[in-house]
Amino acid sequence: MSGSEARDSEARESRLANAALRCYPARWRRRHADEAAELAALLIADGTPAASIAWNYLVGAAREWLTPRPGRPLSAVAAALLAAACLLGLSAALVAESGPARAAGTTQSQSP
Secondary structure (H helix, E strand, O other): OOHHHHHHHHHHHHHHHHHHHOOOOHHHHHHHHHHHHHHHHHHHHOOOOHHHHHHHHHHHHHHHHHOOEOOEOOOHHHHHHHHHHHHHHHHHHHHHHOOOOOOOOOOOOOOO
16 A cells, blocks of 8 residues: 555544544533544554544443533433434444445456
């Protein structure tokens, strides 16, 4: 893989992690998003799969949304709907990032 292809791959993977970070509450993102994005970029550069990082960020986002805050009750139904919306958003990001499938090593034979 050339340097250009590696950078493109890392950029795609960073977008996946950043999509997962958008699932966190705004108050969390204001405080931690830059640091978390930088950490994700470093982990991706070290070879950690972006899907693993994104999954961990999604679990953390769900935990943040489900943690009760004083003076602001959050029902379980609303939390479940929010978690489902985040997962659907990540799924959409994964589908948008994937290119067309290629059948490696297959050829079609032509009949005379």
